Amino acid sequence: MHLTFIANKITGRGGTETVLVKVLNNLAQDSNNEVSLVLSNLTPNREWLRQLDRSIKITYPHNSSRVSRLFYFTRIFLNGPRNETYIILSPNIIKLYAKLRKITHKKCKIVSWFHFSIANQKVYDPENMVYADYHLAISSAIKNQMVDLGIAPQKIFLVLNPAEHHQIFESTKNDGIKHLLYVGRIQNNGQKNLKELFNAVSLVDFPMILDVYGSGKDEQECQQLCYKLGIDKKVVWHGWAENVWNELVYRPFATILTSKFEGLPMVFLESISRGIPCLAANFDGYDDVIIDGVNGMHYQLGNIQECAQKIHEIAETGYDAKRVQESIAKFYEEKYFSHLKEVLQKITSY
Numbered sequence: 001m002h003l004t005f006i007a008n009k010i011t012g013r014g015g016t017e018t019v020l021v022k023v024l025n026n027l028a029q030d031s032n033n034e035v036s037l038v039l040s041n042l043t044p045n046r047e048w049l050r051q052l053d054r055s056i057k058i059t060y061p062h063n064s065s066r067v068s069r070l071f072y073f074t075r076i077f078l079n080g081p082r083n084e085t086y087i088i089l090s091p092n093i094i095k096l097y098a099k100l101r102k103i104t105h106k107k108c109k110i111v112s113w114f115h116f117s118i119a120n121q122k123v124y125d126p127e128n129m130v131y132a133d134y135h136l137a138i139s140s141a142i143k144n145q146m147v148d149l150g151i152a153p154q155k156i157f158l159v160l161n162p163a164e165h166h167q168i169f170e171s172t173k174n175d176g177i178k179h180l181l182y183v184g185r186i187q188n189n190g191q192k193n194l195k196e197l198f199n200a201v202s203l204v205d206f207p208m209i210l211d212v213y214g215s216g217k218d219e220q221e222c223q224q225l226c227y228k229l230g231i232d233k234k235v236v237w238h239g240w241a242e243n244v245w246n247e248l249v250y251r252p253f254a255t256i257l258t259s260k261f262e263g264l265p266m267v268f269l270e271s272i273s274r275g276i277p278c279l280a281a282n283f284d285g286y287d288d289v290i291i292d293g294v295n296g297m298h299y300q301l302g303n304i305q306e307c308a309q310k311i312h313e314i315a316e317t318g319y320d321a322k323r324v325q326e327s328i329a330k331f332y333e334e335k336y337f338s339h340l341k342e343v344l345q346k347i348t349s350y
Helices: 015-028 066-079 091-104 126-131 140-148 194-201 219-229 266-272 304-316 321-326 333-349
Strands: 002-007 034-039 057-059 085-088 109-114 134-137 156-158 178-183 208-213 235-239 252-257 278-281 296-299
Touching: 002 015, 002 066, 015 034, 015 266, 015 333, 066 091, 085 091, 085 333, 091 109, 091 126, 109 126, 109 333, 134 140, 140 156, 156 333, 178 194, 178 304, 194 208, 194 219, 194 304, 219 235, 252 266, 252 304, 266 278, 278 304, 296 304
Parallel strands: 002 034, 002 085, 034 057, 085 109, 109 134, 134 156, 178 208, 178 252, 208 235, 252 278, 278 296
Antiparallel strands: none
């Protein structure tokens, strides 16, 4: 298979990059596949690019202006093989390539592979997704959103995201305090909605620590909010870590996301694969991963009182770590890659 993956603007430190590395490296292991990665920006953090198989061709623009990027993506298309399969993470590029294909009469295929919720965002026009021939959906919610756009269900393939097997995480220390874990971008009112998390923690009445791993422009604002809420001693800021699980000292009783929307959060898969349950706001698609009472809980987004109540409840619930691990069997790499390759073979043979 000739496969060119085209990524939208990414930082080099997110879940999308984690999935790209796993998927591209796995596909590159097959000598019958020719795999390329086209970036819309050279990411500030390049460590993830060094993890890619050396056979994968990586292309990135040397100028970040809008006009330059338009010429850059156009040149990529015009110079590409006539029968290429483009797997695209950006709706705007999907529309551009559909127009270029119409002009050039190339027999290439255009496939969407989007890693964020289609609804509840203002970054792009979701209508541009309909220009793709086929779609890889990473969650049931995204698949349903595509159907709502008028995309035929038979053109949508639910592929989910890959999870690695891990050992059950054990603490190296015990300070007698319960620890809750957050991993992700530091955003107060944005997608990650940390304002809601901090307000909920302020209502928790048992001794606990919120361990925060991540970075972002709202960090100072979030720290000021914690001080205002009187929880600054309850929140420990660890900054961004290349591998959070190697940095953790205390076993969390749960990993939490109070996000307004997600695609399919890799941090939940990473947590559950280590036997650690998760607590989620009921953003679209949370239930692809969270099975209440088995590997975690959920609360109604926006209900701070309920979030605080669930933090208390999940801290007091005795979860079977082995059962937590087994709850995401469909995500583990052996099943994921077998299914993904079937889907890609089907798409390229149409």
